[in-house]
Amino acid sequence: MAANKVDKISLLYNILEQIANNEDIESLIDIIKICLSDLFEINEVNLMYFDKSSGNLLDAVNEFEPVEEYYSEEKIAILKELNKHFINGRNFILNDDVNIPEDVFDRGNYVIKSLCLRLNASGKRVGFWRLKLKQKQEIGYDETMFLQAISAGLSVRIENIVLGKKLETNLEFYKSMKDIAKIIETQYDYQYIIPLIGEMIDKFVMNHLIYIFLKQDDKFVLYWPNACWNKNVYELMNEISIENSIIISENKKTGVFGLIGEKDVIGCIVAHSTIDKLKDTEIKYIKELTEQSTVTIEKANVYSEMLKNATMDALTGLNNRRQFEIRLKEQYSIANRQDTPLCAIMTDIDFFKKFNDNYGHSVGDSVLKLTANVIKKELREYDIPSRYGGEEFCILLPNTSINEARVVAERLRYAVENSKLEIKSEKTEQVENISVTISIGLAQLDVKDMPEDLYMKADKALYDAKESGRNKVVVYDK
Numbered sequence: 001m002a003a004n005k006v007d008k009i010s011l012l013y014n015i016l017e018q019i020a021n022n023e024d025i026e027s028l029i030d031i032i033k034i035c036l037s038d039l040f041e042i043n044e045v046n047l048m049y050f051d052k053s054s055g056n057l058l059d060a061v062n063e064f065e066p067v068e069e070y071y072s073e074e075k076i077a078i079l080k081e082l083n084k085h086f087i088n089g090r091n092f093i094l095n096d097d098v099n100i101p102e103d104v105f106d107r108g109n110y111v112i113k114s115l116c117l118r119l120n121a122s123g124k125r126v127g128f129w130r131l132k133l134k135q136k137q138e139i140g141y142d143e144t145m146f147l148q149a150i151s152a153g154l155s156v157r158i159e160n161i162v163l164g165k166k167l168e169t170n171l172e173f174y175k176s177m178k179d180i181a182k183i184i185e186t187q188y189d190y191q192y193i194i195p196l197i198g199e200m201i202d203k204f205v206m207n208h209l210i211y212i213f214l215k216q217d218d219k220f221v222l223y224w225p226n227a228c229w230n231k232n233v234y235e236l237m238n239e240i241s242i243e244n245s246i247i248i249s250e251n252k253k254t255g256v257f258g259l260i261g262e263k264d265v266i267g268c269i270v271a272h273s274t275i276d277k278l279k280d281t282e283i284k285y286i287k288e289l290t291e292q293s294t295v296t297i298e299k300a301n302v303y304s305e306m307l308k309n310a311t312m313d314a315l316t317g318l319n320n321r322r323q324f325e326i327r328l329k330e331q332y333s334i335a336n337r338q339d340t341p342l343c344a345i346m347t348d349i350d351f352f353k354k355f356n357d358n359y360g361h362s363v364g365d366s367v368l369k370l371t372a373n374v375i376k377k378e379l380r381e382y383d384i385p386s387r388y389g390g391e392e393f394c395i396l397l398p399n400t401s402i403n404e405a406r407v408v409a410e411r412l413r414y415a416v417e418n419s420k421l422e423i424k425s426e427k428t429e430q431v432e433n434i435s436v437t438i439s440i441g442l443a444q445l446d447v448k449d450m451p452e453d454l455y456m457k458a459d460k461a462l463y464d465a466k467e468s469g470r471n472k473v474v475v476y477d478k
Helices: 004-022 024-036 073-087 101-107 141-186 190-204 231-239 280-307 319-338 351-357 361-378 404-418 451-466
Strands: 044-052 056-059 092-094 108-119 123-141 209-216 219-223 247-248 254-260 264-272 341-349 383-387 391-400 420-424 431-435 438-444 473-475
Touching: 004 024, 004 141, 004 254, 024 044, 024 141, 044 073, 056 073, 073 092, 073 108, 073 123, 092 141, 108 141, 123 141, 141 190, 141 280, 190 209, 190 219, 190 264, 219 264, 231 254, 231 264, 247 280, 254 280, 264 280, 264 319, 319 341, 319 383, 319 391, 319 451, 341 351, 341 361, 341 404, 341 451, 351 361, 361 383, 361 391, 361 404, 361 420, 391 404, 404 438, 404 473, 438 451, 451 473
Parallel strands: 438 473
Antiparallel strands: 044 056, 044 123, 092 108, 108 123, 209 219, 209 264, 247 254, 254 264, 341 391, 341 438, 383 391, 420 431
16 A cells, blocks of 8 residues: 555545535545545445345435345345345455455455445444445555444444434424324315325335225225235235234235224225335334324215215315306206306416425415415306315306406416415425416317316316416317
């Protein structure tokens, strides 16, 4: 080694100081490569973290994802074999060959092409790092000890990064619990709340697919997402009961969490993967989110029964979907009988999901209320507005031609765009004024149309408005 002992100490201090002050994994790799460039011609640096709770070997460079996601089968086998020997107490391994003993330097220097060193923090093994050189190089005991000293600092930094990620996840988790509690207070529509719950859970179990099933006529019906083809999931679901509310498969890759109501199982939330095992923390998260979700869904059940005779949407004060369908049939009959025009507006709040994600679901509710209030203010007395579901609104315009309807639609779009909503961000605690825009689809009833045709044409025009840039009015065109 060209550097003298003083130079080594100075270099070691410099490396450890930079490692201690850096939280970005890619930057840590760069530090290692640059600082060791006078000692080694480094081709590649791997940082591996062993997650004891799941048994997975994670690649720190690739967002702590399992090595199976990024490497060839051959390299995965090498990395796992190395990891096994580090678990059993090895401090370093030369040339990826576990048969080369650690006392090899007792007989002098040794030629290497790669070197792996254990990462050990707070008395426990957290993983290993691997230097792959551009060409073979002779090293001795001093070089190995020098790199083991770097390992000590690197181990602490990696462990702190992982703990920081876990803490951040915990904070996000309890925020999600809070969000679900708010949904319980304000939302009652399955079509709205089920996707929200699914997306929240998906944040914390990112390596598993999430499914939400509700029970109908003693059968589990998938509500979110659109499809589930895994037979094992359905087999495990059939074992769910009040007494046996959580089932984890033998390989720990699938978990079924029962939504347990007062008297019976009302559904279940499923986490499934073909690769990754469920971690203990993930099982804990899903269990708590499932219990919270049960309250929301049970309340929606009760409310849906009430809605069978209700006409108004509780959040916005507009007609609900059921009432819209009734009024549509009424206006369809009047238009045909009196030979008068009938138009429909279908509108959707642009990028509504971003309001929920960036500011919280209470702000999402405020955006819905603001839009509904503008709609009520800008429409004529005889127009019929309804909340169709989620962030969609449908408006019937009786005795209105398509040209007149376009004027109404443009006035409505302009009024929403120029209405500001003052909110306090749950993430930054700062007060902000946010703008809302809507896309509008517009259609007129044709002689041959049935009632549902009018809505479907307006919905098609809405789709075109969103696809062509949003915040605009598009008239249905055959």
